Amino acid sequence: MKTNQIYDYIERLGNLLRVDSRRDGAEHGLQPVQLEALHYLSVCNRYSDTPKATSEYLGQTKGTVSQTLKVLEKKGFLRKVTDDNDKRVVHLKLTSAGDKLLQQFIPSRQFKEACQHLSDESQTQIVSCLKELLQTTQRTNGMKTFGVCHSCRFNQKIKADRYFCNLTQEPLSSKEIQLICREHEEVV
Amino acid sequence: MKTNQIYDYIERLGNLLRVDSRRDGAEHGLQPVQLEALHYLSVCNRYSDTPKATSEYLGQTKGTVSQTLKVLEKKGFLRKVTDDNDKRVVHLKLTSAGDKLLQQFIPSRQFKEACQHLSDESQTQIVSCLKELLQTTQRTNGMKTFGVCHSCRFNQKIKADRYFCNLTQEPLSSKEIQLICREHEEVV
DNA sequence: TTATATAGTATCGATTCGATACCATAATCA
DNA sequence: TGATTATGGTATCGAATCGATACTATATAA
Numbered sequence: 220m221k222t223n224q225i226y227d228y229i230e231r232l233g234n235l236l237r238v239d240s241r242r243d244g245a246e247h248g249l250q251p252v253q254l255e256a257l258h259y260l261s262v263c264n265r266y267s268d269t270p271k272a273t274s275e276y277l278g279q280t281k282g283t284v285s286q287t288l289k290v291l292e293k294k295g296f297l298r299k300v301t302d303d304n305d306k307r308v309v310h311l312k313l314t315s316a317g318d319k320l321l322q323q324f325i326p327s328r329q330f331k332e333a334c335q336h337l338s339d340e341s342q343t344q345i346v347s348c349l350k351e352l353l354q355t356t357q358r359t360n361g362m363k364t365f366g367v368c369h370s371c372r373f374n375q376k377i378k379a380d381r382y383f384c385n386l387t388q389e390p391l392s393s394k395e396i397q398l399i400c401r402e403h404e405e406v407v
Numbered sequence: 408m409k410t411n412q413i414y415d416y417i418e419r420l421g422n423l424l425r426v427d428s429r430r431d432g433a434e435h436g437l438q439p440v441q442l443e444a445l446h447y448l449s450v451c452n453r454y455s456d457t458p459k460a461t462s463e464y465l466g467q468t469k470g471t472v473s474q475t476l477k478v479l480e481k482k483g484f485l486r487k488v489t490d491d492n493d494k495r496v497v498h499l500k501l502t503s504a505g506d507k508l509l510q511q512f513i514p515s516r517q518f519k520e521a522c523q524h525l526s527d528e529s530q531t532q533i534v535s536c537l538k539e540l541l542q543t544t545q546r547t548n549g550m551k552t553f554g555v556c557h558s559c560r561f562n563q564k565i566k567a568d569r570y571f572c573n574l575t576q577e578p579l580s581s582k583e584i585q586l587i588c589r590e591h592e593e594v595v
Numbered sequence: 596t597t598a599t600a601t602a603g604t605a606t607c608g609a610t611t612c613g614a615t616a617c618c619a620t621a622a623t624c625a
Numbered sequence: 626t627g628a629t630t631a632t633g634g635t636a637t638c639g640a641a642t643c644g645a646t647a648c649t650a651t652a653t654a655a
Binding site for chain 1: 408411412416418419423424425446466513520521522525529530531532533538540541543546547548550553
């Protein structure tokens with residue numbers, strides 16, 4: 220069992236990313252968690268761009284996340300749009316300033332630099348290892364997986380470029396199925 | 408280039424560990440960063456168990472770390488011992504309560520559980536992947552590597568169970584060379 | 596001896612974070 | 626239909642992180 224070793228590496232790598240994030244974010248008066256929330260909102264689909272879903276993703280209470288989002292809105296990195304069908308729900312859309320910020324800082328310059336020193340094979344192997352580790356962790360703990368539609372058991376391919384979600388009973392475009400979803404459930 | 412994918416996985420895994428840590432630590436009134444500091448101090452050698460080294464490891468300012476350590480001391484998880492040679496320096500020793508705490512919470516129950524579902528091969532592969540990723544990141548960014556003496560260019564094997572550090576010019580036991588060191592430099 | 600570097604601490608203000616209380620809308624059910 | 630309950634979200638408070646700054650004590654260099 221190499222549990223401890225794996226734990227140490229993940230903790231250390233996560234830590235380093237956080238240090239980068241703190242330094243980069245400081246330039247715009249942003250905290251690591253705020254960048255992370257913005258990052259999430261940039262890669263999730265229309266079922267998942269709400270404060271509630273963000274709270275589930277970050278593992279924080281909705282009150283905490285509400286404050287985080289307020290800061291991001293005040294700084295002009297996202298705007299809130301009330302849902303047409305359910306007026307309790309708000310959707311969080313990145314502004315162009317928000318997009319620009321992420322392109323600049325996510326991943327951090329340091330991390331990009333490091334990845335360039337890895338061979339293609341290494342990168343492929345690392346991706347598959349991390350994927351397995353993450354999926355195992357999420358499955359074991361009964362957590363939401365936040366995967367993309369492509370790997371979701373609810374997703375159904377109708378024809379080329381036409382998909383259908385069997386959970387929401389709505390059609391999805393080929394662009395949409397590349398985004399992560401709060402309702403995602405791994406194909407078994 | 409799979410930079411973004413790798414970044415996402417690491418960020419997500421690190422995030423999950425932090426959520427576990429926050430929940431576990433809360434039982435003893437400890438924050439994630441405090442558990443992390445204690446964890447570091449439990450696996451570092453006698454050159455590296457100081458506030459300064461902890462600050463370098465965590466990537467935080469010495470002032471910040473000083474407060475973290477004060478809390479851990481007040482709660483009885485570590486004690487401070489002034490260095491004999493340099494009276495500015497203090498060494499941080501875990502108490503038995505500190506040891507016990509780590510055994511209970513590091514790695515988190517959830518993480519141990521998840522790792523048990525991974526095959527031996529998977530674990531071995533994950534370890535080697537993460538190691539490569541971490542080393543590349545640290546090397547690229549000119550960071551301290553915080554490795555164990557075994558992989559350090561300053562370490563010299565005299566005979567079975569007898570080692571010597573060419574940096575500090577001191578002998579090291581076979582037990583000591585399994586601990587991480589702030590002066591560690593990878594063999595090239 | 597004087598200056599400078601280093602290890603560490605103390606204090607302050609901005610911010611995170613969870614807990615609690617609260618509001619508005621939706622869903623349930625008698 | 627009308628009352629109850631559930632859900633999404635916000636506001637406020639207190640404890641804690643974190644960096645910046647200023648500070649003390651010891652060690653090293655000039």
